[in-house]
Amino acid sequence: MNKDKIGTLGVHAGYEPENGGPRQIPIIQSTTFKYTTSDQMGRLFDLEEAGYFYTRLQNPTNDHVAARLAAMEGGVAGMLTSSGQAANFFACFNICEAGGHMITTANIYGGTYNLFVTTFKKMGIDVTVIDQNASDEEFEKAFKPNTKLLFAETLTNPGVRVLDIERMARIAHSHGVPLIIDNTFPTPVFCRPIEFGADIVTHSTTKYIDGHGSSVGGAIVDSGNFPWDKYADKYPGLCSPDPSYHGLTYTKKFGKLAFITKATSQLMRDFGCIQSPQNAYYVNLGLQSLEVRVKRHNSSALKVARFLESHPAVKWVRFPELESDPDHALQLKYMPEGTCGVMAFALNADREFTNRFMDHLRLVTIETHVADAYTCILHPAAHTHRQLTDEQLREAGVDPDLMRLSIGLEDPEDLIADFKQAFEAAAQK
Ligand SMILES: *Cc1c(COP(=O)(O)O)cnc(C)c1O
Numbered sequence: 001m002n003k004d005k006i007g008t009l010g011v012h013a014g015y016e017p018e019n020g021g022p023r024q025i026p027i028i029q030s031t032t033f034k035y036t037t038s039d040q041m042g043r044l045f046d047l048e049e050a051g052y053f054y055t056r057l058q059n060p061t062n063d064h065v066a067a068r069l070a071a072m073e074g075g076v077a078g079m080l081t082s083s084g085q086a087a088n089f090f091a092c093f094n095i096c097e098a099g100g101h102m103i104t105t106a107n108i109y110g111g112t113y114n115l116f117v118t119t120f121k122k123m124g125i126d127v128t129v130i131d132q133n134a135s136d137e138e139f140e141k142a143f144k145p146n147t148k149l150l151f152a153e154t155l156t157n158p159g160v161r162v163l164d165i166e167r168m169a170r171i172a173h174s175h176g177v178p179l180i181i182d183n184t185f186p187t188p189v190f191c192r193p194i195e196f197g198a199d200i201v202t203h204s205t206t207k208y209i210d211g212h213g214s215s216v217g218g219a220i221v222d223s224g225n226f227p228w229d230k231y232a233d234k235y236p237g238l239c240s241p242d243p244s245y246h247g248l249t250y251t252k253k254f255g256k257l258a259f260i261t262k263a264t265s266q267l268m269r270d271f272g273c274i275q276s277p278q279n280a281y282y283v284n285l286g287l288q289s290l291e292v293r294v295k296r297h298n299s300s301a302l303k304v305a306r307f308l309e310s311h312p313a314v315k316w317v318r319f320p321e322l323e324s325d326p327d328h329a330l331q332l333k334y335m336p337e338g339t340c341g342v343m344a345f346a347l348n349a350d351r352e353f354t355n356r357f358m359d360h361l362r363l364v365t366i367e368t369h370v371a372d373a374y375t376c377i378l379h380p381a382a383h384t385h386r387q388l389t390d391e392q393l394r395e396a397g398v399d400p401d402l403m404r405l406s407i408g409l410e411d412p413e414d415l416i417a418d419f420k421q422a423f424e425a426a427a428q429k
Contacts, residue, residue, distance in 0.1 A: 014067030076224030084204025086273035087218030098124030105132035155185035169197025207371035224256030297341030300412035346401035370406035
């Protein structure tokens with residue numbers, strides 16, 4: 001049986017029922033786990049033996065689902081977190097603490113940007129922000145002796161820009177730091193960043209992986225490829241003894257599993273951003289149908305993008321599969337089978353027309369979410385960023401005309417009909 005294809009991994013990886021055991025990954029809704037000897041419990045607490053003892057650190061449902069996603073990404077280990085925010089926080093904080101420095105591309109999700117630029121700063125972490133298309137020389141200048149990681153998104157939210165992953169990996173590795181990539185938008189169905197040199201991959205499972213707008217969640221997957229011990233002075237948390245576990249050294253004891261084991265046994269233990277087993281179950285259902293769903297989101301989005309591009313009321317459309325898109329060549333290299341269902345576009349019209357156009361949409365709803373079954377639209381200048389002037393918007397990297405559109409699972413013909421009638425109605429006032 002071919003077990004390498006993404007659809008097969010999504011259904012089977014990470015869980016093999018025992019004879020007579022539940023076919024579907026069971027929800028282990030239990031805070032704690034029972035043991036018969038005091039010795040064994042002690043060994044669990046010393047990380048001498050693998051096993052469950054308290055769901056704030058680990059739960060079997062979560063672990064099966066994380067292993068499934070890790071297999072789909074081509075990693076060696078994974079963990080679920082309570083949100084995408086928690087995943088990006090843990091992935092970076094696991095190796096970059098107070099006194100450390102990290103580099104992030106500027107073109108990332110607003111919530112992540114805020115975490116790095118505002119909150120990390122308060123925690124004593126120095127963060128440099130750089131455009132992902134900056135020259136190699138500009139990237140060179142961003143590195144410092146205490147730089148611990150480079151962070152980027154495969155496909156940016158909301159701009160849908162494609163990252164040159166191999167170039168980012170080369171830059172990071174030439175400075176002896178890992179490349180951490182948020183792969184939320186393409187999902188492992190369309191892009192597996194580890195194959196192009198990324199070391200650690202994160203997800204907001206809230207988006208396509210859940211895919212039904214039902215549960216907030218996140219995940220981290222480690223490739224197991226980064227040679228931490230080669231840079232032991234830079235990563236003392238992984239490469240020197242941990243006093244909170246009797247002087248155990250993660251890289252020595254756990255090898256390729258060091259990164260995820262440290263994140264679980266220190267960060268989950270202390271911050272407790274665990275996913276609930278119930279939500280992990282929804283994540284699993286999402287993984288099982290992920291390939292089928294994202295291919296539909298993507299093919300419908302391409303139809304809508306082509307319709308919009310050919311409509312006289314539309315000024316421009318950004319969707320990497322369009323031949324006119326500035327990132328089309330990168331898309332063909334890194335995600336040749338598709339990107340996602342999100343695009344950005346702008347109208348040849350004033351804001352009043354734009355507002356009327358949105359108000360006339362019936363099937364497409366105005367909503368600040370993306371990547372689930374419902375098609376939705378957002379105009380940042382009129383919604384999320386409405387307090388800013390056009391000039392301030394441009395400074396913040398938001399085109400005042402930009403509208404973000406996330407194509408759901410409805411029939412694309414119905415969506416195109418909805419856009420057509422809204423254009424017509426808006427023209428008549
Ligand atoms: C939504 C999102 C996040 C944050 O995830 P939450 O699950 O909302 O915490 C992080 N990265 C990207 C790319 C996102 O789209």
